[in-house]
Amino acid sequence: MCSFPPDQVALAMRIHCKVVVIALCFGVFLLFYFWGGNVADGRLLKQVAPEEGRNSSTSSVKRDHNVGSKLARKSPIAVRMREEDLPTGRKNAKVTKRVGNVNAKSKTGRAVGRRTRVEEFMHLAMVACGSRLEETLTLVKSAVLFSLKKIKVHIFAEDLLIPQFQEKFRQWPGFISAKFKYQLYPITFSVGNADEWKKLFKPCAAQRLFLPVILKDVDSLLYVDTDVLFLRPMDDIWRMLKSFNSTQLAAMAPEHEVPKIGWYSRFARHPFYGISGVNSGVMLMNLTRIRSTLFKNSMIASGLSWEDLLHPLYQKYKNHITWGDQDLLNIIFHYNPECLLIFPCQWNYRPDHCMYGSNCKGAEEDGVSILHGNRGVYHDDKQPAFKVVYDGIRDFPFDDNMFQSLFYPIQAKFLDTVNTLCGRIPQVFLKQIEKTMRKVFEENVIRHIRPHN
Numbered sequence: 001m002c003s004f005p006p007d008q009v010a011l012a013m014r015i016h017c018k019v020v021v022i023a024l025c026f027g028v029f030l031l032f033y034f035w036g037g038n039v040a041d042g043r044l045l046k047q048v049a050p051e052e053g054r055n056s057s058t059s060s061v062k063r064d065h066n067v068g069s070k071l072a073r074k075s076p077i078a079v080r081m082r083e084e085d086l087p088t089g090r091k092n093a094k095v096t097k098r099v100g101n102v103n104a105k106s107k108t109g110r111a112v113g114r115r116t117r118v119e120e121f122m123h124l125a126m127v128a129c130g131s132r133l134e135e136t137l138t139l140v141k142s143a144v145l146f147s148l149k150k151i152k153v154h155i156f157a158e159d160l161l162i163p164q165f166q167e168k169f170r171q172w173p174g175f176i177s178a179k180f181k182y183q184l185y186p187i188t189f190s191v192g193n194a195d196e197w198k199k200l201f202k203p204c205a206a207q208r209l210f211l212p213v214i215l216k217d218v219d220s221l222l223y224v225d226t227d228v229l230f231l232r233p234m235d236d237i238w239r240m241l242k243s244f245n246s247t248q249l250a251a252m253a254p255e256h257e258v259p260k261i262g263w264y265s266r267f268a269r270h271p272f273y274g275i276s277g278v279n280s281g282v283m284l285m286n287l288t289r290i291r292s293t294l295f296k297n298s299m300i301a302s303g304l305s306w307e308d309l310l311h312p313l314y315q316k317y318k319n320h321i322t323w324g325d326q327d328l329l330n331i332i333f334h335y336n337p338e339c340l341l342i343f344p345c346q347w348n349y350r351p352d353h354c355m356y357g358s359n360c361k362g363a364e365e366d367g368v369s370i371l372h373g374n375r376g377v378y379h380d381d382k383q384p385a386f387k388v389v390y391d392g393i394r395d396f397p398f399d400d401n402m403f404q405s406l407f408y409p410i411q412a413k414f415l416d417t418v419n420t421l422c423g424r425i426p427q428v429f430l431k432q433i434e435k436t437m438r439k440v441f442e443e444n445v446i447r448h449i450r451p452h453n
Helices: 006-072 076-083 088-113 133-146 162-170 194-198 205-214 234-243 263-267 287-292 306-317 325-335 361-366 384-395 402-417 426-444
Strands: 122-128 151-157 180-186 220-224 228-230 250-254 278-286 340-342 370-372
Touching (some): 133 162, 133 426, 278 325
């Protein structure tokens, strides 16, 4: 049997003890490590559980909001129902946020995505003084009945007439009032003696000369005398503005078609336009160009603006003019013929075109477009053909059928006018009325009919 020396045995025992101690220490360390980790994990789990609850609630809100956003594009009611399920505080926050987003879209998205369309009006101006209330209302009625686009009517009237116009327009039915706007102005003259201007020709007629000065915010307009009636849409003469060349700023019809019987060519003691002059009862004007032009004249070589020209011109020719403001316009365009466009006589058809025999070829071919009952023919029996048309439009009930209550009565009453020169050509008066009524009917009725699926 083998044996070890005592010193070796002691060394082995010391090594064995050290290993045992190290193993015990390591085991204790592991015991504390795992025990401490479990405690920490338990605390961590207790903290995480409420957070997960809050996170899941937030996720639910987000999902509800996303669903609500999708439903908002389909049904606002569905969105409101979905938001009722949210917690009170968050529901209010979400509702506020959603409303804010909707408002932002309505203000920005709509403004950027869809340009706001500015409503465009045709501008119509007239001057009413004395006993011209009924005549002016009939004029506006004819323009509104037959026109397609909306009209802005500028009425210059004496103070006593202004409330009467307001009361009469209030009585018109809503579907007619929706087709036009009106504005009333007092009679004003920016230069010279107002009493002199008022008495220049017919009461207040000289007001038309000051339209470019007063209506500074209006680019273009059609001026008409109150004894004018539209027998076709104003839209058609309004389009003539696009026919102006670079120098033209106004358009009128000739005073006479036959110079040898014309008043200007025989009797005028002042300069006038062309060979027979022009009639100012229907005048299409580009006011912007008029305001920016220097007009040649016989007084100052350098030219004068429209406003600076009017009073000196009147002072120079007041003892030589017969037809007041119309004569002044003839003088102006005598020296500035390049500024004027001449349109055909059917756009300013007067008794002179038929009382001496028919001399307006355009009206014979196409019918009268604008009827001008000067010489007071709407109110006497001198030219019954004109009076028949005036009475028919004045008495037409707005809500009746235009063919039955306007065209056919006028057509029937023309039988009583065949003994007059103007009454012998009823087609001249009736052609455009019938054509216009069909056009208005097609625009307002037929185009709005949709086929049933």
